[in-house]
Amino acid sequence: MSHESIAELNLAYSRLERQGREPGKFRLLVLPGEAGRSGTQIINQVLRQNESFDMSLAEDLTRTLRVVAADFRGYCAPDTVSMAYWAEKLVELTTRVKEISGFLPQSVLTPLEELANRLVEWGTRSSQELFQALEAEVSLREGRVALVLSTPRLSNHVGEWLAGWSENEKITVARSASLRSLEITEIESVIFMGAPHRLFRSPKLEKLARALCLSGASEDVAFIAPRWACSPADESALQLLLPFQSDTKLPKVLPIATGQAPLVNAIADEIEDEDLAPATEEVPAVVPSLRAGTTPCRLLHLGERFSLPVEEDASRVTALQKDAISDQWEAHGRHPYDELHIGDLVLAIIDPSETNDLRKRAGFAMGEKFPVYENGQKSWKSKLSEMEHRFGRNILEKQLQAAGISAGHRFSYWSEPGTISPQMNEDFRKLLLFLGFTPSEANRTMELTREFRAHLIAEGLRAGLEVVRVLNEEESDPSHFDQGRTVILKELGNASYLVAPVTSVSSEVIMCDPSQVRSLVARNHRGTS
């Protein structure tokens, strides 16, 4: 949400003016929430007995109970999804209880047993109730809705099923890391799953809430919460977002509870939101695992959680550093295996679709020559595949070697759509001649390939420069990146990049799925370090 146009600024201030003048721009939809209330009462009952058992032994159990309580309050999902989710939660709960059941008093075991017996039923009912309220709110709106969950963990879980939901086009899960990419002209409403007085206690959510509630990011804001999680404090909860207590008055939140009495502290809920989930909003929570394929790669391990497969014969990756004298961030191309050091910050694409987007931009920059280049590439790749089909892998490999192509054993990799050409020019020329291209056709194909590669590098560098611009604007310190950080480039179609320190570089060459080359994958500490 940076560099707004004047029209966007006018829109934001006019929204804020209406929000200050018209009551009901901030609403709290209070749901009956009976199922979640029952479950939460049991959890409260157990947690209040913390003096009757060894808390150090029950750390995992209490964490699970807090997660369950948070899910009763804020995990929304349709039946089909939530039943499986809560079944998993049941397995987790029973496992935790079994682990330490011998150390727990009966006064704890009995309510836990009751909770386990009803968990799937209560959980599914809670999630369904929240989902129906969300669905009703979304269907009322024509514009986009930004959905906020109380924790990154819940954001991930809800984000998973939202992708397949019929209203998916209208809804975006908002996170701190994605604030830059939210278009204020598109967002009509913000919906928070949870009661505001509770949500705004979390420092991370507090900042997101300020950005979404107090900056004119949307026309209106709704909170959806079960009754037992609400409080009279919700009506003036926006005051919590001010930097200090003062006489300044912010708009009130209007509770809407059809046919029910005004809000009261219906349940003495002492459970703080679980904040122990490993995901943070600063780094991508879920990246795919590495898949086997045909591209020979080595792995750059980034931080503790990620790896970046880079072609074995790659000559550059984008590294970022802050110049000590100018105090400015700079992007440099570095050889991934000769010039990178532990701790160097590397720029990595998070979503594989960004690689395709990079290629599209390079193609666009190449102009009218791009279709000619593409046709040439399709031609030599299809001829190569035909030959493999005709002669078989082994014979073709021998023929390529006999033609003087030194890396001929890698022809399968060259056939992949993502591979631009053989790495060595000499190999490429010989391959083209081997495939029946005339010398002038081979020269032209190689020339266009070189040109495309140059555009690709330029586009990649542009992303690096854009990231540098963002970092310089924010005046970030290198120490901010110890755990990695996502940077979203609005100027490049909201492309997401991770900036993270190199923790090690594998010496082993592995065969990777071509679509994952130079895209972030989950680090496998057993197999990839």
Added chain:
Amino acid sequence: MNQGPGTIQLRQQGTSEWTIPGPWFSTFVALGEKMMEVAASKDTQNHRMLLVVPRRELVAPAIGFGISRHRFLSQRTYSVELTLDDLDDLPEGTQIRAVWPQRTRDAVFIGLDKKRNPPAILLEIDGVAHPPLGAKNIRFYRIGAPTPQGTKENKNLVSEKGTAQGIKEQFWSQVFPAAAFFSEGTHFERQMETEIIYPDLQAILGTNELTLRDAARFDYLSNDKHPHFVNVFEKSIKFQDLGSLEQDRMDMTDWVVLDGNTAVSRLSPSERLYGRRVLGIVDFANAVNQNPGFQAFLAEAGNLWLHKGQDGFDWTPPPGTYLWSWGAKNES
């Protein structure tokens, strides 16, 4: 420019359309003017104001514009034109300003060479003796503020010697230090390049091409480019490395404006700002450094007294905008 800023249109860098900003823009311009009124009181020397805005885009330049407008309407300047007779009485070593039609140089006055007729003026520029200057086509000013050496480009051609300094020249050469702004370089530069239609000022300056940089008369604290000295800008990362000359210039301003969460979080605690009037601008829309910004600002402001209301002056903030101020005097 006797009325308020009136109908203003803006065109941002990279766009082709002129847009009329909402009332929020002129309200921030008015804040800049109010800040100058506050600065007129000695009671406010040790003063901190926290301005929390929904979005900070164009807020600081609008404030700078208001400051510039207020300064211009005051018609005061530390720059006093000198005649040859005045130069005759001027002590050696005084900093003066020599203004040619297209450029301005700050210099040290060495004396008059009266052997020549008319007498030639002897100056030292950049520490080097300058060949004797005749007074033709050059105007000399005594500057009551330390301005950096170096060539300054005149935004307009200065009128011939002997004619009264026009209102246009007064705008471009006014020396009346007002505020030092600290922000991120690229962010602030981009905002300063926003073009503005403001008929009153355009009529005075005789140009249709005007940016917020011009209207607010922003120059650089460490790389002075224009003869005027009203608002100066510097990247906040340079703050700790300011030389004594830059610090002296900053100390001459009435206000220090910390624009954005990062500038507020980094610079609020600086001892160099003790006892100064400081305005911190924190942005709700940007999560980066927001809480550190609040914490750093409030930790320093906590040494002062929180004032009630909008600091006693008649300024109603735009929607979603909040202003608190703290001063050395307990007004409760």
